Amino acid sequence: MSDVIDIAPSVAGVRIDLPQPYLLFLGDADDTTYLKTGQGLIDWAPGLCVAEYKCAGAAASLGLPVMRPREAYAAGARALVLAAASIGGAIRPGWIACLIEALEAGLDIVSGAHDRLADDPRLKRVAEAEGRRLIDVRSPPPGLPIATGRRRSGKRLLTVGTDCALGKKYTALALTGTFRTRGLAADFRATGQTGIMIAGSGIPIDAVVSDFVAGAAELLSPDADPAHWDVIEGQGSLFHPSYAGVSLGLLHGSQPDVLVLCHAHGRERIVGLTGYPLPSIGRAIEVTLDQARLTNPRVRCAGVSLNTAGLRAEEAEAAMAALSSEWGMPVADPMRPGAAFDRLVDACLA
Amino acid sequence: MSDVIDIAPSVAGVRIDLPQPYLLFLGDADDTTYLKTGQGLIDWAPGLCVAEYKCAGAAASLGLPVMRPREAYAAGARALVLAAASIGGAIRPGWIACLIEALEAGLDIVSGAHDRLADDPRLKRVAEAEGRRLIDVRSPPPGLPIATGRRRSGKRLLTVGTDCALGKKYTALALTGTFRTRGLAADFRATGQTGIMIAGSGIPIDAVVSDFVAGAAELLSPDADPAHWDVIEGQGSLFHPSYAGVSLGLLHGSQPDVLVLCHAHGRERIVGLTGYPLPSIGRAIEVTLDQARLTNPRVRCAGVSLNTAGLRAEEAEAAMAALSSEWGMPVADPMRPGAAFDRLVDACLA
Structure with missing residues (x-):
């Protein structure tokens, strides 16, 4: 996993940490039924949602400004989030070109899909070449400990x-x-x-x-x-x-x-x-x-x-x-x- | 994991299945303190324990006949079991030559150690060349299902x-x-x-x-x-x-x-x-x-x-x-x- 998630172990322990704010990628969704992840982000972290981006012809919208990756990067975005994948879903082949455009624009990619981003050889190659991260939030960080049962403050x-x-x-x-x-x-x-x-x-x-x-x-x-x-x-x-x-x-x-x-x-x-x-x-x-x-x-x-x-x-x-x-x-x-x-x-x- | 464990999905489901009987490998142990796995096998499955085998100079014994892998294979053994590794332990570099001898004699290797057998490139290469299996019993089989809660007979x-x-x-x-x-x-x-x-x-x-x-x-x-x-x-x-x-x-x-x-x-x-x-x-x-x-x-x-x-x-x-x-x-x-x-x-x- 070390090639995918950049983990910085600290006193506080090992957690996934994400680059922010986000460009929300809606894929080829035609309605918002498939955008639960994106809707959750807009409801609870509107300040993190810079813009939306989708495949040509997709009809769905979350009501954000529409930007291509390079524009979104200029507007401050640092990661593209797969907002279309239902949790547990697949990364569709038709999305790969859009994801590569995001990597080339300077954005890391964040996914909650079942498929791992780095399992796509094209994404892996471009991410390595561009120095970008492919972050699967379904993958736990390595090095988790056995519980000690020790009481903590706070x-x-x-x-x-x-x-x-x-x-x-x-x-x-x-x-x-x-x-x-x-x-x-x-x-x-x-x-x-x-x-x-x-x-x-x-x-x-x-x-x-x-x-x-x-x-x-x-x-x-x-x-x-x-x-x-x-x-x-x-x-x-x-x-x-x-x-x-x-x-x-x-x-x-x-x-x-x-x-x-x-x-x-x-x-x-x-x-x-x-x-x-x-x-x-x-x-x-x-x-x-x-x-x-x-x-x-x-x-x-x-x-x-x-x-x-x-x-x-x-x-x-x-x-x-x-x-x-x-x-x-x-x-x-x-x-x-x-x-x-x-x-x-x-x-x-x- | 598919390159390591030969899983045969069946109506009964997906489990690890091991070749038997065993040649118990005692590594370089000098006393039986480190042979808990081997002792458990002798206590509970004596019929599966054909012989023991260890590194030159190791003093420990489980009281079985001592055989080299080729003899053990001729006596019926079909897998060498790491009986010396404390559960969770390492696979020691000094053992690799012995394990390769076992693979070349026709034995699969079964390990409960934390280190994965196939992570050793020499073992992986010989196992592939000989058509042998490297079986880590700490690795769950793939394809496990979510529980249904359905009551079963028996x-x-x-x-x-x-x-x-x-x-x-x-x-x-x-x-x-x-x-x-x-x-x-x-x-x-x-x-x-x-x-x-x-x-x-x-x-x-x-x-x-x-x-x-x-x-x-x-x-x-x-x-x-x-x-x-x-x-x-x-x-x-x-x-x-x-x-x-x-x-x-x-x-x-x-x-x-x-x-x-x-x-x-x-x-x-x-x-x-x-x-x-x-x-x-x-x-x-x-x-x-x-x-x-x-x-x-x-x-x-x-x-x-x-x-x-x-x-x-x-x-x-x-x-x-x-x-x-x-x-x-x-x-x-x-x-x-x-x-x-x-x-x-x-x-x-x-």
């Missing part, structure tokens, strides 16, 4: 879930932003591909060899000032039969002081599997706290982040209020700022 | 632990042997390097990328005859802050019907870490069963396998009896056959 919050894909990343990002708005020192710690692109650094925790998952989580949120908050992006769910081990390693290595449980309104079963009902909110909190106490006996749950996408505002308010009353804790949708979310933030910081 | 037993390194492999091997002695169809399912060498197949679960651990465990014990037992080698411990995620993924993918909890007499703290006491037997069973129910609601714990190494026979008997009385379940040391172990086996099969 405060940590981890978002956990009743299932996958219901808002753990967005919740962590929204909390980080609000902590900062309130004048606190806080960092978002990314554990997945899109999160790493937004943060500019992180470790793709589900791609780490299992022996090193907790150790990677320890590296991701190192010792810090006692008043500093690391807000860590959760992965998977302890109640998901495919991924619970990933979630547990991340939980143990993160040693969170505070958990926020993420849930999607109306979801009753693990998505994509047969026969796996979601736990109740109470059971999810109880089990997660019990496991978390292994590495931080003082962990507590501040409340629930409820994904109410698709509900009207008054329906969402009612759903949050009902759940809050049922379980006796703050419940808020971070995509709907307001009093409920303020109460959740207050509880995190209490 | 019976499954998993050994779990209060800590690492206290007898989960030996317990699984002893139970498999006894099940067979009683006329039952049973297979030992190996999840670690030494276990894989003993069984001749398996998946090194702690080397699997975390997203695929539960899926690898599902592959390892596929659908089987309803009366058939898979006895699965546990890894790590749910109470170990470095490795609990590995243990949970293995637990969920294994979907065990029966657990046997392994514990070491007198051990009170997680070995190698500071500040992590072991759970009580009762708590260990309660937590493990609770987690196991996610993928098999009917899981039960049959009893405790107690490592009493270092105790005199009567002390061991007393320790087992005391624990059995305290927790109301069979407690036995599988290395001490007798009535207590028979009761544990009865409870597994009940």
Whole structure:
């Protein structure tokens, strides 16, 4: 991997670090359905998105200025990000000429696709000749350690879930932003591909060899000032039969002081599997706290982040209020700022 | 990896499969302290150990006939096993000439060392020229799936632990042997390097990328005859802050019907870490069963396998009896056959 990722080991440990800001490459997408990565960047890191660029004839747009790589470089961009590849997707042959143009314009390339950039011989040759980096954010950095279980200074919050894909990343990002708005020192710690692109650094925790998952989580949120908050992006769910081990390693290595449980309104079963009902909110909190106490006996749950996408505002308010009353804790949708979310933030910081 | 391991995907899935029987290579070891892998093979698979072979001047012996590779091949051996490398260790430069002699004699090479065999250019060249395989049992096979959580036919037993390194492999091997002695169809399912060498197949679960651990465990014990037992080698411990995620993924993918909890007499703290006491037997069973129910609601714990190494026979008997009385379940040391172990086996099969 040393030929692909320029890792600078430091006291803080080994993480992926990305050149910024970005030119977003939309590939040959005809609509924004395939631009989840790009949309996440625009939502959460608009200041990092200089422009968009796409193949001739592609219809999709993220609403950014359209620039070719050389223009984008002149405007400050330092990396082209594959914003079209669905996470886990392929690098299409028709994109290669555009990617080479970016390398020649002075941009590194950042990809969350399953295919590795350096596996394309043309990209590899041009990148070497131009002194550019091909950065696959799905590839964990080398040299990850085994977890030690040693307690670290600083405060940590981890978002956990009743299932996958219901808002753990967005919740962590929204909390980080609000902590900062309130004048606190806080960092978002990314554990997945899109999160790493937004943060500019992180470790793709589900791609780490299992022996090193907790150790990677320890590296991701190192010792810090006692008043500093690391807000860590959760992965998977302890109640998901495919991924619970990933979630547990991340939980143990993160040693969170505070958990926020993420849930999607109306979801009753693990998505994509047969026969796996979601736990109740109470059971999810109880089990997660019990496991978390292994590495931080003082962990507590501040409340629930409820994904109410698709509900009207008054329906969402009612759903949050009902759940809050049922379980006796703050419940808020971070995509709907307001009093409920303020109460959740207050509880995190209490 | 395709140039190193000859994987034959089948209905049963993708596992490492080893050529057998073995010539055990003792390297330049001067005493048996460094021969843990070799000793494990002799203890549990004596029929697979044709002979031993070592560097000129090495003093250690496992008590097997001494043969050079060509003699061993004539005596039936089909692979040379690195029995000297401590698991995770290096392949020493002084061994290469011996390993090349083995390849030229018709033997494949099997290694559990951290160094990859094919990373040595001389070994790689000779292996290719001779049509031999270089098999690193630390390298998981490619193409592992994400777990589905689908229930499988057949019976499954998993050994779990209060800590690492206290007898989960030996317990699984002893139970498999006894099940067979009683006329039952049973297979030992190996999840670690030494276990894989003993069984001749398996998946090194702690080397699997975390997203695929539960899926690898599902592959390892596929659908089987309803009366058939898979006895699965546990890894790590749910109470170990470095490795609990590995243990949970293995637990969920294994979907065990029966657990046997392994514990070491007198051990009170997680070995190698500071500040992590072991759970009580009762708590260990309660937590493990609770987690196991996610993928098999009917899981039960049959009893405790107690490592009493270092105790005199009567002390061991007393320790087992005391624990059995305290927790109301069979407690036995599988290395001490007798009535207590028979009761544990009865409870597994009940």
